[in-house]
Amino acid sequence: GENVEQHPSTLSVQEGDSAVIKCTYSDSASNYFPWYKQELGKRPQLIIDIRSNVGEKKDQRIAVTLNKTAKHFSLHITETQPEDSAVYFCAASTRLSNDYKLSFGAGTTVTVRA
Amino acid sequence: NAGVMQNPRHLVRRRGQEARLRCSPMKGHSHVYWYRQLPEEGLKFMVYLQKENIIDESGMPKERFSAEFPKEGPSILRIQQVVRGDSAAYFCASSQNGGAQETQYFGPGTRLLVL
Numbered sequence: 001g002e003n004v005e006q007h008p009s010t011l012s013v014q015e016g017d018s019a020v021i022k023c024t025y026s027d028s029a030s031n032y033f034p035w036y037k038q039e040l041g042k043r044p045q046l047i048i049d050i051r052s053n054v055g056e057k058k059d060q061r062i063a064v065t066l067n068k069t070a071k072h073f074s075l076h077i078t079e080t081q082p083e084d085s086a087v088y089f090c091a092a093s094t095r096l097s098n099d100y101k102l103s104f105g106a107g108t109t110v111t112v113r114a
Numbered sequence: 115n116a117g118v119m120q121n122p123r124h125l126v127r128r129r130g131q132e133a134r135l136r137c138s139p140m141k142g143h144s145h146v147y148w149y150r151q152l153p154e155e156g157l158k159f160m161v162y163l164q165k166e167n168i169i170d171e172s173g174m175p176k177e178r179f180s181a182e183f184p185k186e187g188p189s190i191l192r193i194q195q196v197v198r199g200d201s202a203a204y205f206c207a208s209s210q211n212g213g214a215q216e217t218q219y220f221g222p223g224t225r226l227l228v229l
Contacts, residue, residue, distance in 0.1 A: 032215040
């Protein structure tokens with residue numbers, strides 16, 4: 001089955017600096033890679049996703065890059081703000097016998113220092 | 115458009131009791147996924163259901179756990195004879211269709227505490 005590795009497990013950045021989280025996956029058939037943000041005690045919320053037909057996608061301060069050859073994808077947050085502090089999860093689609101499911105990384109706890 | 119709904123939000127059970135967790139998917143969604151999250155850990159896939167069908171239950175313990183998604187009504191995750199190790203947050207997510215590139219939307223979770 002799919003194995004999604006996420007690094008680092010914790011990340012502390014100064015407000016205004018950039019944060020980068022990296023994930024690798026093992027299933028070469030994976031073609032959908034969402035990122036979720038989970039604040040303390042809240043539900044995971046989709047912040048950005050990328051499909052395998054593109055290599056990069058941006059949404060304001062958030063960008064995701066995908067390297068299908070190397071089987072890794074990354075989340076980039078620029079100009080970090082205190083409200084960016086949360087746990088971030090990457091995920092990759094995993095093929096089942098007749099459908100697909102998502103496999104999640106273990107999460108990265110991001111702390112933005114004011 | 116209401117999002118994914120889960121109830122109860124918090125559930126306290128004593129060891130040996132049963133826990134029933136409910137999930138109503140977003141309107142128009144017919145695919146439901148259940149995940150378990152232990153404190154300060156990631157989301158572990160448990161089971162994937164469509165209406166009246168279990169598609170994949172590879173992440174769900176074979177003993178004491180069961181799930182259903184009937185033709186009418188919410189999806190139910192049932193835990194029989196709960197033990198302390200079942201204490202966790204249980205999230206469900208829904209998608210409109212199945213398939214490799216479907217976005218999953220999460221509910222607020224049910225936090226189960228077993229005393």
